[in-house]
Amino acid sequence: MASLLGERLFEISGQGPPPQKDFFQLVITKNEVILTSWRISLRLECRGLPPNQQKISHQDFQNDKTLQYEVGAVFGQRILDYTAALCQGKFDYLERLPDDIMLRIMYCLELKDMALLAQTSRRFKTLFSSEKFWEQTVRNCAGFNRDIEDIANAMGWKRTFLTFFHNSDDKKQQPNLIPLLGYLGCSYR
Template sequence: FLKVVRPLSLLLSVLGNLRSNSAFVLPKVIFRWWKISLRNKFHESRPGEIKESQEDFLDDSSLHIQIAIVFGAKVLEHVLNLCRGNYDFLEWLPVPLLLYIISFLELEDIARLSQVSRRFEMICNSNALWENIVENLCDTITPEMKELAQEMGWKQFFFTNRLQLQLQLRRRRQKQDAQNKKVTE
């Protein structure tokens, strides 16, 4: 017979238990599998299931081997880390919530956080974050300044000193005036 395991079943069971428990301690690990076969004697077979406490799962090397064979070593390591309580909740938070949290950090901390992972690098360098930071720290932002920031990027806009910004705004205004003058002629 052919044993097929639905790959997300184990992880979803583990994550479901993790989310439902307020102390973030996994009460059990559930490993489910389905047998799929063309033979008649297996048509009525029911799905298999193993439920173990986290302590028992951590000690069950035969189940570790099964999971590694079916899902791979990375999934096994991830599940073991979940059972040990090594879970990075920040990696799983939605981006809008992360942007909100990060906007309260100091600039040096944002720079350090951007080095943690590719995801955090992308978020820490995103226009959405820097637009939020600029809006929180600057008293007034004119529509002209917003247009310039969208052209050059909010992060670069934030780190550009005021004299350079005034010069760039003046050049931009002159360029638009010249274009408007050509259109009217």
């Protein structure tokens, strides 16, 4: 599992809270937390200032309340909690799996469960909305043939599934996904 971890575990950047206009970047590597800030100001004395960079080990970050406060103020409590979890060695391996492996795992789930999984993160939503996912879903349906493949190539795999296969099974086995797809922001027409 350690091979899934790149050198950079997490990276986020953005503007600080008002009234400041400073720009911040948070990078978490395998060994340290790096918070870089660029001063944004119209004042002459601030022009040409180099960015301020704070590098600190994971262990030291857990004890540095000032830096934790700054990360929380700039990026929010959710990012602070995630940063603290990474510093404690709590990695989200599932999110780091390659797309082809994630798609294989998703194919083992019921369609309703996949739609619910898509609500948990942007990555799962993107995979659930991908043509690759819907192509494999249609190819695994009973009644798939060359004619269906030609239709799917013309009108899209998701639309083909919803048109030809979604309502063909017993309603109890396969719940109506149209409202759930709409909730996820997926177009189904």
